[in-house]
Amino acid sequence: MSNNKEVELHNSFCLNGKMEKFISIYFLMISFALIMISCFDPVSTEQEITTESLLSAPETITVAGNQIKLETNVYLNLKPNVEPNPMIVKVYIETVDSSDIPSMISVESIYVVKEDSVVWKHSFSSDEKVVSDLRPFRIIKIARNGPHWGPFITVDVIVKIKINKNTILLRASDQNICAAN
Secondary structure, X not given: OHHHHHHHHHHHHHHHHHHHHHHHHHHHHHHHHHHXXXXXXXXXXXXXXXXXXHHOOOOEEEEOOEEEEEEEEEEEEOOOOOOOOOOEEEEEEEEOOOOOOOOOEEEXXXXXXXXXXXXXXXXXXXXXXXXXXXXXXXXXXXXXXXXXXXXXXXXXXXXXXXXXXXEEEEEEEEEEEEEEO
């Protein structure tokens, strides 16, 4: 009988020894995975956009053989007896020849640059994309609640466009901030 207890004790010890080794390796793998995940920052995977890169963005780009340009309407509401509203920027991403705009284009954000150094950024939500049935050559986006700049000054307006997985900047320079009366 004592032989059976020794075998059970030996088997129990070996099983526990294997189990301890398995648990140690398992926790080591989990720890390594958590360290790797904590080092990954999805925000920093995209290159930082500098003022210089915004101001050097092209004024036309080619997407699927179509020349694309940016048109804007920038204004402040200055009606009497109404508190001045912040700047509103309406952007039109259009094909130069009025052919249909490629469907792979998505407009992510807008940057408005004042005096070559002051930058306002606004991110668009995906539901703001408007392609008119009457004007299939155009995407319209509206950025609201901008800073109270102007009116009657010029700014550069830049949009960040995503085409499949590539990001491209498109600029409209020297855009007037108008007063809406």
